Amino acid sequence: xxxxxxxxxxxxxxxxxxxxxxxxxxxxxxxxxxxxxxxxxxxxxxxxxxxxxxxxxxxxxxxxxxxxxxxxxxxxxxxxxxxxxxxxxxxxxxxxxxxxxxxxxxxxxxxxxxxxxxxxxxxxxxxxxxxxxxxxxxxxxxx
Ligand code: DQA
Numbered sequence: 001x002x003x004x005x006x007x008x009x010x011x012x013x014x015x016x017x018x019x020x021x022x023x024x025x026x027x028x029x030x031x032x033x034x035x036x037x038x039x040x041x042x043x044x045x046x047x048x049x050x051x052x053x054x055x056x057x058x059x060x061x062x063x064x065x066x067x068x069x070x071x072x073x074x075x076x077x078x079x080x081x082x083x084x085x086x087x088x089x090x091x092x093x094x095x096x097x098x099x100x101x102x103x104x105x106x107x108x109x110x111x112x113x114x115x116x117x118x119x120x121x122x123x124x125x126x127x128x129x130x131x132x133x134x135x136x137x138x139x140x141x142x143x
Contacts, residue, residue, distance in 0.1 A: 001042065003138060004063050005034055005131065006056055007049040008075030021101050023127050030128055037132040041139050053081055060087035069093040069142065071134045078103070078113045089118040094141045096134040099124030 007027075010017065015026040025033070031047045038045035050056050056077070063070045070091055077084050078097070088095055095118070102125030103110035116122050120141060123130045 001044070001142065002068055003038060003043045003045050003135070004059060004068050004070045005038075005045050005047040006059055006070060006072040006074075007047070008056060008073060008077045009051040011073060011075050012049045012051070021106075023100070025128055030131075033128045034131045034135075037135055041135045043135060043138070045135075053077060053083060057083055057087040060084070060091060063095075064090040064092065067093050069138055070095040071098055071131060071138065072096070072115070072119075073098045073100070073131075074115050078115055079109055080112075080114060082114055085114045085118055088115055094120045094138055096120055096137055097122040097124075098130040098134045100127050100130060101125060 012027045014022055014030060015024065027049065034047050035045050048059060060070065072088065072095065074081065074084055074097070097113065097115050097119040113122065121137060123133045126133060
């Protein structure tokens with residue numbers, strides 16, 4: 001089973017972001033971590049990253065049209081993109097929101113997610129393993 005794993009702005013530059021928050025894994029390492037974990041749990045992960053809201057919306061339309069499950073880290077778009085929220089709402093297969101950090105333990109503007117209300121659930125605070133936990137949750141939702 002294919003799963004789209006979508007990553008929002010600045011996640012492609014993980015290795016130069018604050019390592020006390022995001023750890024020291026590069027984006028390439030994160031992708032490998034997700035692809036391997038997906039295989040372990042019976043998925044083929046198509047992992048993508050974009051700094052462009054429109055591109056992410058297009059990928060969510062693709063998931064809606066192809067009935068693909070989605071794991072999404074919308075990054076900063078989490079907190080204000082109603083357009084990504086509306087596109088995520090169209091996805092009828094399970095959609096799980098993930099974060100590397102725990103946004104609820106950070107600045108107040110990160111405490112709001114406009115995406116959570118249209119996600120099956122949200123996992124944050126476990127670094128790269130947030131994605132692994134999302135894959136396990138997805139497997140349970142689909143079985
Ligand atoms: C993030 C948390 C967001 O608040 C932030 O804007 C990001 C990354 C995370 O994975 O912890 O870019 O989504």
